[in-house]
Amino acid sequence: MGKTLFEKVWDAHVVAQDEGAPAVLYIDAHLIHEVTSPQAFGMLREQGLTVRRPDKTFATMDHAIPTRDLDIALWPADAATQVRTLRENCEAFGVTLWDINGPIQGIVHVVGPEMGVTHPGMTIVCGDSHTSTHGAFGALAFGIGTSEVGHVLATQCLLQKKPRTMAITVDGELGTGVTAKDIILAIIAKNGAGGGAGYVFEYRGSAIRTLSMANRMTICNMSIEGGARAGMIAPDETTFAFLKGRPYAPQGEAWERAVAFWKTLGSDADAHFDRELRLDASQLQPMVTYGTNPGQGVPVTGRIPLPEDLEDPAERRSLLSAMEYMGLKPGQAMEGQPIDIVFIGSCTNGRIEDLREAARIVQGRRVAGHIEAIVVPGSKAVKGQAEAEGLDRIFQEAGFEWRGAGCSMCLAMNDDKAGAGKYVASTSNRNFQGRQGPGARSLLMSPIMAAAAAVNGRVVDVREMLR
Amino acid sequence: MQPFTALSAAAVPLRMENVDTDQIIPARYLTAVTKDGMGAGLFSWIRYHPDGTPKADFVLNQPEYQGARILIAGRNFGSGSSREHAVWALTDYGFRCVISPGFADIFYNNSLKNGLLPVTLEEEVVALLWDLVEEEPTTTLQIDLRSQTVTLPDGQQHSFAIDPFRKICLLEGLDDLGYISSKEAAIVAYEARPTY
Numbered sequence: 001m002g003k004t005l006f007e008k009v010w011d012a013h014v015v016a017q018d019e020g021a022p023a024v025l026y027i028d029a030h031l032i033h034e035v036t037s038p039q040a041f042g043m044l045r046e047q048g049l050t051v052r053r054p055d056k057t058f059a060t061m062d063h064a065i066p067t068r069d070l071d072i073a074l075w076p077a078d079a080a081t082q083v084r085t086l087r088e089n090c091e092a093f094g095v096t097l098w099d100i101n102g103p104i105q106g107i108v109h110v111v112g113p114e115m116g117v118t119h120p121g122m123t124i125v126c127g128d129s130h131t132s133t134h135g136a137f138g139a140l141a142f143g144i145g146t147s148e149v150g151h152v153l154a155t156q157c158l159l160q161k162k163p164r165t166m167a168i169t170v171d172g173e174l175g176t177g178v179t180a181k182d183i184i185l186a187i188i189a190k191n192g193a194g195g196g197a198g199y200v201f202e203y204r205g206s207a208i209r210t211l212s213m214a215n216r217m218t219i220c221n222m223s224i225e226g227g228a229r230a231g232m233i234a235p236d237e238t239t240f241a242f243l244k245g246r247p248y249a250p251q252g253e254a255w256e257r258a259v260a261f262w263k264t265l266g267s268d269a270d271a272h273f274d275r276e277l278r279l280d281a282s283q284l285q286p287m288v289t290y291g292t293n294p295g296q297g298v299p300v301t302g303r304i305p306l307p308e309d310l311e312d313p314a315e316r317r318s319l320l321s322a323m324e325y326m327g328l329k330p331g332q333a334m335e336g337q338p339i340d341i342v343f344i345g346s347c348t349n350g351r352i353e354d355l356r357e358a359a360r361i362v363q364g365r366r367v368a369g370h371i372e373a374i375v376v377p378g379s380k381a382v383k384g385q386a387e388a389e390g391l392d393r394i395f396q397e398a399g400f401e402w403r404g405a406g407c408s409m410c411l412a413m414n415d416d417k418a419g420a421g422k423y424v425a426s427t428s429n430r431n432f433q434g435r436q437g438p439g440a441r442s443l444l445m446s447p448i449m450a451a452a453a454a455v456n457g458r459v460v461d462v463r464e465m466l467r
Numbered sequence: 468m469q470p471f472t473a474l475s476a477a478a479v480p481l482r483m484e485n486v487d488t489d490q491i492i493p494a495r496y497l498t499a500v501t502k503d504g505m506g507a508g509l510f511s512w513i514r515y516h517p518d519g520t521p522k523a524d525f526v527l528n529q530p531e532y533q534g535a536r537i538l539i540a541g542r543n544f545g546s547g548s549s550r551e552h553a554v555w556a557l558t559d560y561g562f563r564c565v566i567s568p569g570f571a572d573i574f575y576n577n578s579l580k581n582g583l584l585p586v587t588l589e590e591e592v593v594a595l596l597w598d599l600v601e602e603e604p605t606t607t608l609q610i611d612l613r614s615q616t617v618t619l620p621d622g623q624q625h626s627f628a629i630d631p632f633r634k635i636c637l638l639e640g641l642d643d644l645g646y647i648s649s650k651e652a653a654i655v656a657y658e659a660r661p662t663y
């Protein structure tokens with residue numbers, strides 16, 4: 001029997017496998033950031049260990065840093081401490097650091113691919129659950145805890161139990177105004193926020209094949225929101241074209257060999273998946289979440305379900321507690337829901353393609369009077385490119401604030417947060433209670449839907465603006 | 468790692484599904500560079516008012532559940548962020564075991580690395596445990612890792628599954644590093660192979 005993409009990558013990385021034990025899996029690239037690494041370096045120091053492969057370890061600063069142009073002396077003390085600690089650790093252990101003061105900086109899952117660190121067929125880990133993003137290149141990439149960060153720093157290996165596989169096939173053509181974000185939100189709404197636990201997703205089908213790398217990253221990014229630690233897409237010409245010439249991509253003759261190998265990675269025709277899910281792209285609509293987990297989403301023309309529509313008592317309980325937190329009512333239509341804040345950014349939708357699409361909606365329009373709207377590019381490179389294209393002016397003229405690169409209001413670690421009770425139209429990935437600020441109410445949607453919400457002051461069907 | 472063999476303790480009923488790690492420990496507590504004192508931030512948004520006073524109706528603040536060592540939560544516990552701080556917050560607070568119908572993968576792994584036992588039981592059993600400890604907060608549950616069982620005061624027993632390798636690690640307090648390091652020769656050989 002043939003092998004899946006996942007199995008090919010997994011099998012190629014098993015260093016040792018004792019009977020009854022998890023596999024010792026080799027890690028090709030390890031990304032670290034200021035928030036989940038300090039205790040791991042602490043462990044190395046305590047045990048007198050070194051970083052085994054500093055050449056395979058890359059550090060970014062993204063989670064805690066303010067995105068306003070601020071001298072570090074003016075930062076909150078704890079964020080400054082984390083940034084300084086990461087600097088010291090990278091220096092002491094010889095790890096490449098993309099420092100906030102340097103030319104390369106931004107969200108770890110935006111910068112890694114941008115630099116060409118992410119290759120098809122690799123194993124990639126990071127102390128961050130959205131490491132699944134890198135699966136868009138046909139890598140096996142997943143988030144790990146800080147203890148595991150320590151293990152990888154020390155040994156370049158991880159002890160892992162083999163997950164199961166789920167094929168998610170999306171065929172058909174997306175309608176105008178329906179995006180990659182809507183595909184993944186629809187998948188999670190269908191399969192549940194915990195539905196992928198124990199699985200690695202493989203996204204396939206004609207609708208996936210036509211997507212750009214940025215869009216594929218949006219989908220793989222949110223695999224974790226569907227409960228799967230990793231999501232993968234087989235590499236193809238789109239992948240190779242994206243990677244070619246990037247700083248850490250293979251060059252010259254090595255590039256030719258790499259591409260020949262990468263072409264063999266796709267799942268074989270007779271490969272077996274433990275589960276399969278199918279979606280018709282042509283039936284999808286722009287999606288909006290109404291609740292406090294990413295599975296609580298509906299098409300923008302839809303309504304919040306009624307408790308009596310849900311058979312499962314746990315789902316009912318979840319709905320009711322979400323409604324209480326969100327200040328919304330079961331049965332309510334999502335279209336027309338007023339918004340207070342718009343956040344465009346994050347590792348889900350902070351890439352240049354996302355900003356271009358959002359800018360197209362915003363161009364020549366104004367942000368509604370009461371709305372606070374910010375754009376936070378995913379990296380300095382994205383920011384620079386956007387400025388070269390004049391997108392910053394489009395956003396600013398419309399009334400958006402134009403920020404520096406970082407995670408920002410996606411996780412509200414610093415002052416970039418929404419106030420209690422505020423409704424946030426957000427292009428990020430988590431609508432958890434308090435995620436974007438204590439009491440903040442997040443509605444997840446695509447960049448063009450968020451842009452449309454900004455100029456209308458409420459949730460609207462962006463397709464009406466595209467007609 | 469602190470070993471886990473058996474535990475006989477009271478339990479807190481947390482009747483909530485999809486408790487994500489942002490709820491277990493909000494991002495603003497992630498600015499620490501050590502693991503210490505995370506328990507103070509445990510469930511802080513649901514546990515405290517914005518002014519820092521405890522919310523009387525939150526189960527962790529009720530006097531009858533002080534000193535409990537087991538948390539009983541709804542399905543998909545620990546979803547979201549990979550932050551191990553969530554586990555550190557639970558253990559620092561005093562929990563040694565979480566019972567749920569299902570855990571998110573990363574949280575489950577992180578628990579095992581910190582001597583916090585994740586016990587997966589059927590939805591119906593979890594519902595029964597909720598009723599039991601709500602009715603009688605002093606109810607003591609006995610968790611035995613060796614026999615993989617949860618025993619109720621009336622003698623009723625429910626068994627749970629755990630990976631045999633992970634079980635040994637927990638029983639003996641072993642961490643992964645020693646095991647991985649024992650494969651050094653294989654790692655060196657692997658690193659010597661050409662990639663393509």
Ligand code: SF4
Nearest residue numbers: 130346347407410411
């Ligand atoms: S943008 Fe948000 S989801 Fe992405 S890495 Fe940063 S905090 Fe995590």
